[in-house]
Amino acid sequence: MLVKPSAGYRGAAERVESTVLRGAARAAGQLIVVGCLGCALGGCSGGPAGPEASGPAPTPAAPPTAPAAAAEAPGPAVTPPGDAPAAPAGLGARALPVGPDGVAAARDTPPELRNRSIITVDDLPPPPDGRFHATVTAVPASVLARSSWTRNCPVTAADLRYVTVSFRGFDGRAHTGELLTNARAADPLVTVFRRLFAANFPIERMRISTAAELNAPSTGDGNTTESFACRPVRGQAAWSQHAYGLAVDLNPFQNPYHKGLVVLPELATAYLDRAEARPGMVRPGGPAVKAFAAIGWRWGGDYRSLKDYMHFSATGG
Ligand SMILES: [Zn+2]
Numbered sequence: 060m061l062v063k064p065s066a067g068y069r070g071a072a073e074r075v076e077s078t079v080l081r082g083a084a085r086a087a088g089q090l091i092v093v094g095c096l097g098c099a100l101g102g103c104s105g106g107p108a109g110p111e112a113s114g115p116a117p118t119p120a121a122p123p124t125a126p127a128a129a130a131e132a133p134g135p136a137v138t139p140p141g142d143a144p145a146a147p148a149g150l151g152a153r154a155l156p157v158g159p160d161g162v163a164a165a166r167d168t169p170p171e172l173r174n175r176s177i178i179t180v181d182d183l184p185p186p187p188d189g190r191f192h193a194t195v196t197a198v199p200a201s202v203l204a205r206s207s208w209t210r211n212c213p214v215t216a217a218d219l220r221y222v223t224v225s226f227r228g229f230d231g232r233a234h235t236g237e238l239l240t241n242a243r244a245a246d247p248l249v250t251v252f253r254r255l256f257a258a259n260f261p262i263e264r265m266r267i268s269t270a271a272e273l274n275a276p277s278t279g280d281g282n283t284t285e286s287f288a289c290r291p292v293r294g295q296a297a298w299s300q301h302a303y304g305l306a307v308d309l310n311p312f313q314n315p316y317h318k319g320l321v322v323l324p325e326l327a328t329a330y331l332d333r334a335e336a337r338p339g340m341v342r343p344g345g346p347a348v349k350a351f352a353a354i355g356w357r358w359g360g361d362y363r364s365l366k367d368y369m370h371f372s373a374t375g376g
Pocket residue numbers: 060061074076098099301306307308369370371
């Protein structure tokens with residue numbers, strides 16, 4: 060996962076990602092920016108307090124329906140469309156208190172999130188035909204500008220790609236997500252998300268976090284699937300694999316980071332029980348582990364010194 064600076068957590072083994080959930084609901088029927096960001100980027104730990112004023116502009120350079128990848132017929136929905144609940148009030152809007160060390164403590168999961176299967180609010184237009192589509196392009200300037208990339212990052216903008224893929228929400232519907240990722244990982248990751256879509260593996264949200272979102276106080280309830288995040292490992296000079304676009308965090312809330320007393324996102328403690336299978340969890344031998352293994356990526360759930368269930372990387376780091 061990614062480490063979130065404001066959470067003071069940047070360090071743990073290079074993978075503390077902060078999850079920032081921003082919920083900014085607009086009127087029904089409009090795109091809403093709810094989100095958590097940060098998990099994939101900096102460590103999943105919480106989210107920004109308050110609605111996000113500037114969510115990702117729903118203006119991807121490439122239309123999500125571009126026929127870059129062959130369409131696949133979706134299988135049966137995980138949840139009958141319409142049955143999944145909306146996000147509970149306050150999700151992503153309450154910053155957790157932090158201790159003297161600047162870190163928020165792990166907490167009990169709110170009852171309504173113990174089996175988290177909430178609807179996806181579309182950041183990008185969903186695929187009109189309900190099938191899988193993907194696009195891979197150079198990173199548009201507008202996307203780069205709202206990302207955490209700067210010239211100080213260990214990769215150039217030319218090293219990255221802007222990827223859109225269809226994903227299945229917990230609401231059973233097809234949605235469009237976006238990723239910034241390393242150029243050499245772009246096509247392989249499309250195959251991963253194609254497989255996850257075909258397997259009906261549910262994902263709550265997939266979008267690119269801004270630097271501000273990554274640095275916002277943690278709300279502990281973020282759940283954004285992400286790849287690139289320009290962050291070093293806490294307390295280290297080394298960059299996270301996310302800073303190279305060579306790692307992905309998948310459903311951080313259902314798949315928290317855990318080392319000792321540290322749990323990220325902080326409210327995801329109910330998901331430390333990996334024996335109780337719930338939708339969106341990455342499990343040994345499951346579709347996510349298999350899909351990433353097929354492109355040679357390793358899973359943080361296999362780490363021995365800690366567990367980073369959301370984390371997959373090309374290097375194993
Ligand atoms: Zn990660």
